[in-house]
Amino acid sequence: xxxxxxxxxxxxxxxxxxxxxxxxxxxxxxxxxxxxxxxxxxxxxxxxxxxxxxxxxxxxxxxxxxxxxxxxxxxxxxxxxxxxxxxxxxxxxxxxxxxxxxxxxxxxxxxxxxxxxxxxxxxxxxxxxxxxxxxxxxxxxxxxxxxxxxxxxxxxxxxxxxxxxxxxxxxxxxxxxxxxxxxxxxxxxxxxxxxxxxxxxxxxxxxxxxxxxxxxxxxxxxxxxxxxxxxxxxxxxxxxxxxxxxxxxxxxxxxxxxxxxxxxxxxxxxxxxxxxxxxxxxxxxxxxxxxxxxxxxxxxxxxxxxxxxxxxxxxxxxxxxxxxxxxxxxxxxxxxxxxxxxxxxxxxxxxxxxxxxxxxxxxxxxxx
Ligand SMILES: Cc1cc2nc3c(=O)[nH]c(=O)nc-3n(C[C@H](O)[C@H](O)[C@H](O)COP(=O)(O)OP(=O)(O)OC[C@H]3O[C@@H](n4cnc5c(N)ncnc54)[C@H](O)[C@@H]3O)c2cc1C
Numbered sequence: 001x002x003x004x005x006x007x008x009x010x011x012x013x014x015x016x017x018x019x020x021x022x023x024x025x026x027x028x029x030x031x032x033x034x035x036x037x038x039x040x041x042x043x044x045x046x047x048x049x050x051x052x053x054x055x056x057x058x059x060x061x062x063x064x065x066x067x068x069x070x071x072x073x074x075x076x077x078x079x080x081x082x083x084x085x086x087x088x089x090x091x092x093x094x095x096x097x098x099x100x101x102x103x104x105x106x107x108x109x110x111x112x113x114x115x116x117x118x119x120x121x122x123x124x125x126x127x128x129x130x131x132x133x134x135x136x137x138x139x140x141x142x143x144x145x146x147x148x149x150x151x152x153x154x155x156x157x158x159x160x161x162x163x164x165x166x167x168x169x170x171x172x173x174x175x176x177x178x179x180x181x182x183x184x185x186x187x188x189x190x191x192x193x194x195x196x197x198x199x200x201x202x203x204x205x206x207x208x209x210x211x212x213x214x215x216x217x218x219x220x221x222x223x224x225x226x227x228x229x230x231x232x233x234x235x236x237x238x239x240x241x242x243x244x245x246x247x248x249x250x251x252x253x254x255x256x257x258x259x260x261x262x263x264x265x266x267x268x269x270x271x272x273x274x275x276x277x278x279x280x281x282x283x284x285x286x287x288x289x290x291x292x293x294x295x296x297x298x299x300x301x302x303x304x305x306x307x308x309x310x311x312x313x314x315x316x317x318x319x320x321x322x323x324x325x326x327x328x329x330x331x332x333x334x335x336x337x338x339x340x341x342x343x344x345x346x347x348x349x350x351x352x353x354x355x356x357x358x359x360x361x362x363x364x365x366x367x368x
Contacts, residue, residue: 001175002186006032008348009187010162011169011177011201014044015334016326017193018153018160019341025160027345034177034185036168039157040150042195043333046214046302048250048260049149050227051335052089053141055108059311059359064332065114066355067339068143074152074338081151083253089144090119090128090226092247092287093136098231102139109141116141128225130290146227146250149334169194172201174322189348191324192317196268196303198327202317206365207328209303211267213277214260217294221255230287245280247287257294259284261331265306272299304330307365312336314343314360324348325362 008024010017013035021031035041051071055061075084093099102118109116119127119138127140157164167179172192177185192202196209230247248260262276277299285292307313307328317323326344329336343360346353358364 001188005186005188006030006163007188008032008191009034009177009185009189010191010193011172012042012193012195013039013153013157013164014042014193014195015040015149015153015337016195016329016340017191018156019337020191020193020326020344021160021162021341022156023338023341023345024348025162027349027351029348031160031162032165032185032187033157033162034165034167034169034179036166039164040153043302043304044149044153046212046300047149047331047334048214048248048258049147049334050089050144050250051147052144052227052332053109053114054332054335055105056310060332061112062355063312063336063339063360065112067336070338070342071335075147078152078155081148082155083146083148083151085146085251085253086142087144087146087251088140088142088226090124090228091139091141091231092124092131092228093138093231095136099136101231102137105139114141114143128228130223130288131228132287132289135287140226144227146252147334169201172323174320189322189324191326191344193326195327195329195333196305198305198313198325202320202323202325205313205317205325205327205362206308207305207313208266209268210306210330211262211264211269211301211303212260212331213262213272213280213299213301214258215277215281215296215299216252216259217257217291218297219255220257220294223255223290223294224249224251224257227251228287243276245276245283247283249284249288249291257291259291259296263304268303270301272301305333306330309365311359312340313362313365314340315347315357315362318363318366
């Protein structure tokens with residue numbers, strides 16, 4: 001390694017790369033980053049910024065809940081631009097079947113130390129007056145919140161002191177990254193944190209793009225009070241392939257309403273698909289009839305990094321000495337970025353891992 005080379009070179013300065021830089025620097029390592037765009041671009045700029053404890057699996061809950069604890073330490077230090085809004089999540093149940101999911105979720109959260117409150121139809125209407133009449137009830141999780149993730153990523157990178165090199169990495173191994181202009185960057189280890197593009201740089205990484213659409217309205221302060229999600233969302237988020245839309249509406253600190261969300265597996269093209277967008281908007285109107293009266297000012301797309309088992313890839317990449325991965329966070333990488341950074345730093349520095357690492361290690365998906 002050349003004298004003066006950093007201990008760690010992180011490729012990709014989205015939320016995950018930024019959180020890794022923060023934790024590795026705090027662990028005493030010299031960190032550099034390479035980013036082809038601006039810090040906090042990629043899926044980090046596209047996504048909803050909902051910090052949510054999800055219980056789709058034990059490992060999903062463990063990483064998201066642990067990360068929420070880290071966000072609680074970080075957010076008070078972050079600037080206003082991070083737009084932290086402690087709005088909570090309201091999971092909306094359309095019928096009795098979904099009410100049984102409300103009860104299950106309430107039980108699960110209660111058993112794992114997350115406070116939540118079940119609402120009947122009347123309480124739901126009082127909690128969120130713009131929802132249509134006739135819904136069965138819901139579950140409020142007051143500890144969840146919303147941020148503007150690019151600003152958080154920017155703060156993490158700045159405070160980490162990591163040098164950010166602007167450029168596109170064309171090729172990398174465990175010690176070196178080569179930029180498009182021929183520049184060669186060396187480091188003790190290299191972390192591939194390029195989100196949905198990770199497999200383009202490291203052949204065989206089991207990450208595929210899962211495209212999502214979003215739309216944002218003009219400012220209507222008070223229209224929504226909570227992040228609203230239909231209970232069918234988890235089913236759609238964890239569905240293997242094809243296309244799906246689910247109702248997901250978020251109040252922003254600006255008074256805007258951010259609407260999601262769709263999933264298209266294996267689609268990389270960034271263009272807005274009018275059919276998908278109109279299905280998504282129709283779904284939103286089914287839950288929030290008044291949303292149709294609001295002015296939508298922008299629509300865009302982003303790519304989640306999906307893995308075959310739904311868990312991220314955090315740890316060494318088998319077969320390439322010195323190469324580590326921090327990718328594969330699908331629709332939860334803003335929430336789970338701080339826990340990812342901490343776990344990666346624990347593993348690199350040989351500390352006791354903050355969480356059992358097994359469910360997140362890339363080696364779990366490498367056979368033979
Ligand atoms: C529609 C949608 C909604 C979402 N909503 C939420 C939500 O509410 N809550 C939540 O927790 N998560 C959400 N997510 C998921 C979240 O946005 C991602 O999991 C997270 O942003 C992943 O961060 P990352 O740093 O791994 O990847 P990215 O943010 O994509 O960052 C990767 C970076 O690598 C850079 N890069 C790529 N290739 C190269 C290269 N060759 N050379 C140099 N740089 C390169 C890119 O420019 C980019 O800046 C959502 C995602 C989408 C798409």
